[in-house]
Amino acid sequence: MQVENLLGAGVWKGGDLASRTDWRGRYDEVDPATIRETLENGPGALMLRGFPIERFDCDEARAAFQVWCAQLGTLLSQNENGKTAFDVANAGFADSDPRMRGPNTNKKLSFHTDRCDVIAFLCWRKAKVGGENELVSSMHLYNEIGNRRPDLLETLMQSFVYKRHTVDLGNELPYCEQPIFSFRDGFFACSFLRVLIDRAHADPELPDLSPTQIEALDFLEEVANEPGQSVRFLQEPGDILLLNNWITLHRRAAFEDHEDPEERRRLFRIWLSMPNSRPIDPRFEANFGATVAGELRGGFRAVG
Numbered sequence: 001m002q003v004e005n006l007l008g009a010g011v012w013k014g015g016d017l018a019s020r021t022d023w024r025g026r027y028d029e030v031d032p033a034t035i036r037e038t039l040e041n042g043p044g045a046l047m048l049r050g051f052p053i054e055r056f057d058c059d060e061a062r063a064a065f066q067v068w069c070a071q072l073g074t075l076l077s078q079n080e081n082g083k084t085a086f087d088v089a090n091a092g093f094a095d096s097d098p099r100m101r102g103p104n105t106n107k108k109l110s111f112h113t114d115r116c117d118v119i120a121f122l123c124w125r126k127a128k129v130g131g132e133n134e135l136v137s138s139m140h141l142y143n144e145i146g147n148r149r150p151d152l153l154e155t156l157m158q159s160f161v162y163k164r165h166t167v168d169l170g171n172e173l174p175y176c177e178q179p180i181f182s183f184r185d186g187f188f189a190c191s192f193l194r195v196l197i198d199r200a201h202a203d204p205e206l207p208d209l210s211p212t213q214i215e216a217l218d219f220l221e222e223v224a225n226e227p228g229q230s231v232r233f234l235q236e237p238g239d240i241l242l243l244n245n246w247i248t249l250h251r252r253a254a255f256e257d258h259e260d261p262e263e264r265r266r267l268f269r270i271w272l273s274m275p276n277s278r279p280i281d282p283r284f285e286a287n288f289g290a291t292v293a294g295e296l297r298g299g300f301r302a303v304g
Contacts, residue, residue, distance in 0.1 A: 002150075003143075003146030003147065003150050003153060005143045005146070005147070006139045006140075006142055006143055006188060008041075008139070009022070009041065009043050010041075010042070010043060010044045010137060010244075010247040010248075011137055011139045011143065012043060012137045012140060013137070013140060013229060014135075014136070014228055014229055014230045014231035014232070015228060015231075017043060017045070017135070017137075018231050018233075022042055023038065023043045023045050023046050023047060024046075024047050024048075024049075025047075025048055025049070026048060026049050026050045027048040027049065027050055027051050027068070027240055028050060030046075030048060032071045032072050035242065036073075036274060036275070037276075039118055039242060039243075039244040039274070040244060040274070040276050040277070040278065043137075044137070044243065044244035044246075044247040044248045045241070045242070045243050045244070045248055046240075046241070046242045047233075047235075047239060047241055048239070048241075049236075049238065049239055049240075050238055051065070051068075051239070051240055052238070053122075053124060053237055053238045054238075058124060058266070061122070061124055061268070062085050062087075062124075062268045063085075065085070065120075065122045065240075065268050065270065066084060066085050066270065069120050069270045069272060072118070072120075072242075072272060072274070073117065073118060073273055073274040073275060074273045074275075074296055075271070075272060076116050076272065076273055076298050076299025077299045077301070077302055078271055078299065078300060079167055079300055080168070080301075080302060080303040081302060081303070082302035084270065084271075085268055085269070085270060086103070086268070086269040086270075086271075087266055087267070087268060087269070088103040088121070088266065088267040088269050089104065089264060089265060089266040089267070090104065090105055090106040090257060090264065090265070091104040091105075102195070103252075103269065106127075106131075106254060106255050106257060106265075107254055108251070108252070108254040109251045110194060110195075110221065110251055111134075111136060111192070111221065111224045111225075111230075111249040111251045112192055112193045112194065112195075112249060112250070112251065113138075113190065113191050113192050113193060113246075113248075113249060113250075114193075114245055114271060115271065115287065115288065115298045115299060115300070116245060116272055116273060116298035116299060117244065117245060117246065117272060117273050117274040117277045117297070117298060118242055118243065118244055118245065118271075118272040118274050119242070119243050119245060119250070119269065119270070119271060119272070120241070120242045120243075120269070120270040120272060121133075121240065121241045121242075121267045121268070121269055122239070122240050122267060122268045123236060123237050123238065123239045123241075124237060124266040124267060124268060125237060125258075125262075125263055125264060125265055125266045126234065126235065126236060126237060126265055127256060127257055127258075127264075127265035128255075128256050128258045128265075129255060129256040130253050130254055130255035130256055131234070131252060131253055131254075131255030132232050132233060132234045132252070133232070133233055133234070133235055133241060133252060133253075134231070134232045134250065134251050134252070134253065135230055135231050135243065135248055135249070135250050136224050136229050136230040136231075136248065136249050136250075137247065137248060138181075138190035138246075138247055138248060139188060139190075139247050140229070141220065141223055141224055141229075141249070142181055142190070144223050144229075145219065145220065148223075149219060152212075152215060152216040152219050152220075153181065153216075155212050155213055155215075156179070156180040156181045156216050156217075157179050157180070157181050157182060158179060158213075159177040159178060159179055159283055160177065160178065160179065160197050160209075160213065160217075161175050161176075161177055161197065161200040161201075161206055161207050162175060162176050162177070162178060162193065162196040162197055162200055162287065163175050163196050163197075163199040163200035163206060164176075164196075165196060167300070168301075173286060174205075174206070175200055175206050176286040176287045177283060177286070178191060178283045178284050178287055179191070179281060179283055180192050180216075180217075182281035182283070182284075183281070184278075184279045184280055184281050184282075184291070185279050187278040187279055187280075187293075188246070188247065189246040189247075189278065189280045189284075190246060190247065190249070191245065191284065192220070192249060194217060194221070197209070232253075235267070246277075246278060246280070271298060271299055273295075273296045273297050273298050273299070275294050276293075276294065277293055277295075277297075278293055279291060279292055284297075
């Protein structure tokens with residue numbers, strides 16, 4: 001497979017992004033059009049300081065953040081009840097509890113994307129220790145894998161089986177198939193959530209991963225984890241982080257929380273479908289609902 005390297009503002013290594021100024025600003029000094037442009041055609045990440053959380057209690061801050069995000073795109077459901085704001089906080093669920101999701105633990109998460117065009121986080125409280133954010137450019141990973149192992153890059157552009165999420169109760173399909181890396185009309189897209197791929201592989205009723213597919217997934221994570229590939233930072237209270245899921249992967253470090261429940265780590269998470277989104281591979285239709293540029297897509301279907 002002949003691989004042509006991707007170019008543009010969305011291709012970066014961690015140190016390069018950390019030294020750039022085009023992904024940082026204040027929330028009240030950047031207009032929605034500029035935010036959309038930075039996320040879609042710039043680095044795909046934007047950190048905005050200064051959201052005035054001191055004016056609000058927790059519920060009011062969550063609601064105010066939803067109003068602000070609605071200026072950028074359409075808020076999507078994040079559970080079977082149609083809830084559009086999700087609290088990223090350690091809920092103490094057991095691993096066997098079907099309500100348990102990675103964001104509701106204090107564990108380290110692996111690099112992944114979410115089921116939306118753009119994900120937005122507002123930090124309400126930070127952890128006592130840890131909980132740093134980490135980002136990597138999936139466009140850069142595409143180049144690195146293509147240069148080192150073009151055979152595995154070709155595998156990553158094939159379809160992988162994803163098992164239905166445990167909280168995706170409005171979805172009648174037991175699984176879907178979609179690529180990790182893909183192109184449509186010249187637009188790149190990456191989508192990756194290994195936990196659902198591994199659950200599909202472990203399910204005797206669903207197709208198994210091939211040895212080559214496992215090697216390709218392992219290599220993707222190996223490259224993403226190499227020193228220097230990602231940028232790592234800590235969101236402070238009032239910081240907003242926005243990410244284009246099609247060109248970045250993100251994860252969170254493990255953390256230790258405060259004893260006081262009111263001071264424990266909590267971020268508000270919004271999933272957005274963007275009016276200036278890129279076209280994506282038709283294989284995403286079963287999971288995202290639409291694949292044409294600018295169409296409403298992503299999120300969980302509500303029950304009933």
